[in-house]
Amino acid sequence: MRIIQSGVGGFGSTWIYTVRDTPGFQHVALVDPNPDALRNAGEIAQVPPERRFACIEDALASVEADGLIDCSPAPCHFETSSAALCAGLPVLVEKPISDTMKQAKELVKLAAKRKLALMVTQQYRYQDQPRAIRKLIAEGAIGEIDHVVAEFQIQGLLFGWRQQMCHPFLMDMGIHHFDLMRYLLGSNAARVMAHTWNPAVSNTKGDMSAFAYIEFENGAKVNYTGSFASPGTDTGWNGRWVITGTTGSIVWNQRDEWGPVRIFRQNADRSQYQEMHFFTPLPEVWGETVWADPIGPTGHQYDLYHWQACIQSKTEPETSGADNLHTLALTLAATHSADTGKMVDVSWF
Template sequence: MTRPDLAVETTRGVIQFGAGSWGMSWLGKIEQSAHFELRALIEPVAGAREAALAAGVAPDLCFGGLDEALAAGVEAQVGVVVTPPATHLAVAHEAMEAGLDLLVEKPLADTLESARELVDRAEELGRRLMVSQNYRFKRAPRTVQRLVTEGAVGRIEQVRIVYQKDPPFADFRVQMDEPVIIDMAVHHLDQIRGLLGLEPVRLRARSWNPSWSRFRGNASALIEMETAEGVQIIYTGSWCSTGAETTWDGEWDIQGERGGILWRQNQVRLSFTSVFDTVFLPGAHERDGTMDVDLDPVPLEERAGVLGELHAALDEERVPETHGRDNLRSLALVLAAVESARADGAFVELAPTEATAGK
């Protein structure tokens, strides 16, 4: 297999925090990267450490705490935080103080105050802080982003996103108050910003929990958002769908003045209001009056793409895409949705500081 990341030779040592379900799959991503090498795995729960050992992690890489790893002489440049959201603040703080640049799993923190504290501290210490919004780093979303940037359908004024799955989670998510908004919609709300370039300034939300839900908190939600330019975005998400499942990205119907972009099931399709637009479009072919768009090649996808971007940003001494300050805005949307849902759908305006956080 061709490894596009092999061309560059820098390898940075990684300390990974958390060996839960997602953490275990992160280990493989780090192993496959030519840019990063695991130097330590920090996991306070003995049973999870044993599972990591049983899965093949070398015993001299497993530690119960960062202090133990540092005392053992572990040297690294980057921390990868894959612990539950409520622990991100403490874990990331400790890692930054130990000199590590950081890649933190979404959501950056469980409160905006904690997230701001982390971002401010990273800037004070001169550390890079990237949030793993891996959903941006895939072929279909990058294709949608290009079409929007090129103005393929003109000015966008209405967007509808439907996401529904029934994932068999039995972990911290089952106990969260608003699992689908906080742990899942953060991807989609971040995609609205990162791919469509839309920045909602007000929203209202409702959430509910069907009787069959395995979650204690609300596992279904509706979020209506509006940008300063008046673009209307309607999002529905569910983690207890008994209906047909969407992909993890959900299904996106993006409508502009000249036509629509339909993104579903990893296919991107354009429809135009003028028949003349369907005659020819480079990289697309007509089917049933709409244009199927070839997906743009992306050399490194999903978390490999996140690692590739972090590596490039560190080499080039710039902030990475989905850096911490940008991510405050995505998190602010999520927490505003929670606030609105708790207030029975009252509108919530986003504070101007958050509205410009990513700029």
């Protein structure tokens, strides 16, 4: 598949290597207003100088391609992705699809009108463990979901356009976990109450820490803590999850030496509950480790293959633009709740 990539510095360099190293994909043009980024990426991807461009319009006008990967800064996604859709190219756009719902909906409409695959890179769900957890939940391994506690903490420094955002944490990072919630629970969010603030160790203008209480349409309640300003703490990018259902719990913690996914199944008479808490040392008896089946290529490679398969079969990607409106709605609703101090109905977005 012949790829134009827009935004090749910063995280774009990850995409440069991913496309280069994935059989069946090759860069045919690169776009970035920064000449140094363009030169570095051009050398790695072996794209000659005449197919390196400072703006998307020139690339679209000069080079034949089968799709665009949009890894430009979030505020540029609408301009870049809409130009490619209007030129008849399928688009794989980095999250957030856009920083406004109006523009995100416009992109979804454009793609639908032209019957083009518009997919958002929410690659956290395209890993072995979340795939296995979702299957366990769907099979009823822990009954009906009652509540979830999800925690993410990493010390992160953000630069450039992110330093000016009002809600850099929620829009840049929390959005991955919100998408994971939707995926794991198989449900969309109904209401959210969030509080955000900016700890002293942060290097941004906007808020780098958040608490959120979220109710999902299927009745599940989620307690989310997220921070990019937590020196000395590192939950890993997926975060730590405890998902509690009516007959047991699943814990997902990539830092757990006993295994990243563990399940505790409660006996019908709840006898284990007594045993576990009062008479047996933890963590030896605590649940069983679940070794997730490998799904093959994961993360961004999964993004690429899935996008390509959907283009070929003319089907909707799992994380299509249309599906992703629900993830963006939850994220924007959380920022709105933080700004107003009120519980926000997600469907309002």
